[in-house]
Every structure is written in C-alpha cells, then in structure tokens.
Amino acid sequence: QQPVQSPQAVILREGEDAVINCSSSKALYSVHWYRQKHGEAPVFLMILLKGGEQKGHEKISASFNEKKQQSSLYLTASQLSYSGTYFCGTVTYSGAGSYQLTFGKGTKLSVIP
Amino acid sequence: EAGVTQSPTHLIKTRGQQATLRCSPISGHTSVYWYQQALGLGLQFLLWYDEGEERNRGNFPPRFSGRQFPNYSSELNVNALELEDSALYLCASSLTDKTYEQYFGPGTRLTVT
Numbered sequence A: 001q002q003p004v005q006s007p008q009a010v011i012l013r014e015g016e017d018a019v020i021n022c023s024s025s026k027a028l029y030s031v032h033w034y035r036q037k038h039g040e041a042p043v044f045l046m047i048l049l050k051g052g053e054q055k056g057h058e059k060i061s062a063s064f065n066e067k068k069q070q071s072s073l074y075l076t077a078s079q080l081s082y083s084g085t086y087f088c089g090t091v092t093y094s095g096a097g098s099y100q101l102t103f104g105k106g107t108k109l110s111v112i113p
Numbered sequence B: 001e002a003g004v005t006q007s008p009t010h011l012i013k014t015r016g017q018q019a020t021l022r023c024s025p026i027s028g029h030t031s032v033y034w035y036q037q038a039l040g041l042g043l044q045f046l047l048w049y050d051e052g053e054e055r056n057r058g059n060f061p062p063r064f065s066g067r068q069f070p071n072y073s074s075e076l077n078v079n080a081l082e083l084e085d086s087a088l089y090l091c092a093s094s095l096t097d098k099t100y101e102q103y104f105g106p107g108t109r110l111t112v113t
Helices: none
Strands: A004-006 A009-013 A018-023 A030-036 A043-049 A054-057 A060-065 A070-075 A084-095 A098-103 A107-112 B005-007 B010-013 B019-024 B031-037 B044-050 B053-057 B064-068 B074-078 B087-094 B108-112
Touching: A004 A084, A009 A018, A018 A084, A018 A107, A030 A060, A030 A070, A043 A060, A070 A084, A098 B044, A098 B053, B005 B087, B010 B019, B019 B087, B019 B108, B031 B074, B044 B064, B044 B074, B053 B064, B074 B087
Parallel strands: A009 A107, B010 B108
Antiparallel strands: A004 A018, A018 A070, A030 A043, A030 A084, A054 A060, A060 A070, A084 A098, A084 A107, B005 B019, B019 B074, B031 B044, B031 B087, B044 B053, B064 B074, B087 B108
16 A cells, blocks of 8 residues: 655745655554655665654654654755655565565655745 | 666667566665656555565566576566556665665666557
8 A cells, every 4th residue: 555645746945844744554664765856766865663763864854653654754944955756665564574665656845946 | 885776777669578677786785676667656666576586576467577686686577568668667775675775776767669
C-alpha cells in the first residue's frame, strides 16, 4: 500500500518553513526520506526507525509517530537548494521475514527568491 | 568511492522487444533494488536482490525479471516491451536490507516506440 504524501506541491519563498506529511495505512517498521532534484537521482536524507524518534540534519528534520503511522519532514528557513521532489518511503513487514519499502508519489517543493 | 553506476544511460526499443539494464552497486553493498519512475507515478518498487537471491518483488508482471551476480552487480530484463514500459529505471544499493539508506544510480531512460 503506497503511503500518502501531502501536500502534492508547495511553493515557498526563501526563508519560509514547510512541512511535508507522509501517512500509511499499515504498521510501519521505519520511514525513509529522499529528495530528487530535476534530472537527478534521488538522494537519501534520513531514516527514522520505530520508537517515535526525531532526527535532523541542519535545517531539515523529521519525526515519526509510530502509533499514527505517520511521519513529517520539516524544512526550516528554506534555501533555494531545497527545491526538488521529496519522497517518503515506508517500510512494512510483508511476511516470511521480508520487508517492503514503498515510496509515496512525492511532494514537489519549489523555493523562490 | 564510486557511486552506483547504471548502463546504458538511454535505451530505445520497439514494442515486443526485450531490454536489458545493468547496475553496479557501491563497493561493499550487497543489496540491489530496482525501481520504475514513470511520469507522475513516483518511485514504483520492482525488485530487490540480496546476496544473489531475489528477496522481494513489486506488483509488476513476470516479464519484468532480473538477477544478481556473484559480484553483486545486477541486471533487469524486461521482455515483450509495451509502450507503457517507457520510464526511468533506477537502481539503488544498500548495505544489507531496507533498514539502511539506499543510494541511487543515475538511471536508465527506456523509451519504447
């Protein structure tokens, strides 16, 4: 089951903040966040494991609410370099000791001067 | 350290033909994943190989197949190509399983005419 991301697209001015949400209908083992710039491959941002932890990298951080099966990505004081499509990937148990990583459709973030 | 490499960069085939795409993971990575990225559909999981074995596959027909070689490189085969197979095919590698971050290659752009 593909996770649902919201919003689908957002336009920010430099310095503004944004939140991207990712929700799943299945119990989550972990959540991945990636960013893909136009014409480039996706790049890993961070992974959040069960336990409701929050991780951060500079001005980009994320939280994982295991009970609500949701994760949110927080971008503060956005920079032009933050532009791109953000994908969340949810890891769920698919049986027989195997896990499935499923990506959402992405959130297109555009930062303008 | 070299990243994930994929070949060819572009591939043009006609309906009904077969396509073979290749991927070399980062040195030391044993897991290889294949994704299809068609316009507007995000990253669709195709296949996961680890230690030479297929660990999981996404919701794609059997004409999508692949294998992983002893040196952990991998190839994706698409038989009986259809127009809707036109997409960017991304390969990613990770250390072991899906709890680790995935590193993506630049992709192979497959066009079916």
